[in-house]
Amino acid sequence: MSLAVQFSEYGATDVLRVVDVPPPTAGPGQVRLAVRAAGVNPIDWKILHGHLSQVMPLDLPGGLGSDVAGVVDQVGEGVTTFSVGDEVLGASITPSYARSALADPAVLVARPPSVPWEVAGALAGAGITAWEALNKLEVAEGETLLVHAAAGGVGTFAVQLAVARGARVIGTASEGNHERLRSLGAEPVTYGKGLVERVRAVSPRGVDAVLDASGRGEIPDSIELAGGPARVLSLVAFDAAGSGIRIHRTEPGAGGRRALGEILALIEAGRLRVPIQRAYPLGEVAAALEVSRSGHLSGKLVLLPG
Template identity: 85%
Template structure:
């Protein structure tokens, strides 16, 4: 038996329970991981609350999390990429807020010894999303990118990757996070009324592309600054799809090994850092989710189930 965080109905963190369940058996093309770290992301508490049920319906009892790092302890039929004892990171196909989780090899990469478990467990969701969205926006060297929620989970990855690609990055964030953004090579601005004017003070002709990870109503300003909706992409403003902007969703447990390889290379080169705000044991998952919901963190949140 192994421990897992589960819930039997949508609600607040009060509905979460840590339960003893049989570890899942890997099917063909799957591996089972002894989970060492599981990233906590804002989408997790949105799923818990039911606000994502139209696009991500659940079958109860359900679990949370897909960012994972762990040790392979069982291999399904046909798997040759990894063996028992391999240390890996990536995305799981079963909930990662657990001591055991299943994953497909296409969503995993080997964990470098230089990357701590707590960092390894936070890379997949925000890292792959940042990589894919910058590709969709075709952000190129010499262009100016505006990132909303630049100090958030996806934003922290996106701004550093864009800077590494040679783009100029302007990022919206609370003032408490401005110094950290500057350390990444980002030009920070505050949220709220007057955003267009603040951005134009830095870039009078506007920006080439916008990545919205905030959902605070910045889409009209973003379209104005980008000169149209074509290169404005949101991860959260689903209600703005009729404006012509791009909407991006990443499927949990999907492939992403190539993106993770690039992200690990940037970490190794010292061009991307992943600050950890706090690590929690599995039985404090509810607390971690409440902290995630409060926002304005100084880094990633992670569960350490082992």
């Protein structure tokens, strides 16, 4: 038997249970991982609370988590890219808030020994999303990118990936996170009323592109600063689709491997940092999700199921 986090009804964290379950079996084209770390993302508590039940219905009891890092302990028929004993990271097929999870080798990469397990387990969701968003915005060297919620999970990756591409980055965040954004290479501004004036104070001509990871109503200001909606992309402002901006949805597949490869290369070169706010044992999953839901984070949250 193995341990996994499950819930039999949608609700708050008090519906979560850590239960004994049979470990899954790797089918054709799959590998099974002994999970060493699983990243905690906002989508996890949204699923738990039922906010996404209309678009992502679950067969209950269900589990949570997709960011994963672990050791391959079973290989399905037809898999040639990984072997038992390989240390990998990426996204899982079955919930990663567990000691055992299945994954598609197409969205896994090898874990470099220099990358700690808790960092490896926190890369896939936010890292791939940021990488894909910058590609869709076609952020290039010499351009100016505005990132809303720049100190958040996706924002932290987006800032550093854009800086690595040679872009200038302006990031919105509360004043308490300004110094942190400077350390990542961004020029911080406070969000809220008067945003256009504050951005123009540091970039009088406006910006070339905007990545919105906030959803606090910045879309009209973003369109004004970017000179139109064509290069404004939001991860969360679904109600603003009619304004002409782009709404991003992560597209798992080969692009994820390329994204993770670039992120790992930057980490190993010392050009990208992934701060970990806290790592929790599996039994403290409720506390981890409550902190995630609070939205006031200084780094990634990770579960360590092993």
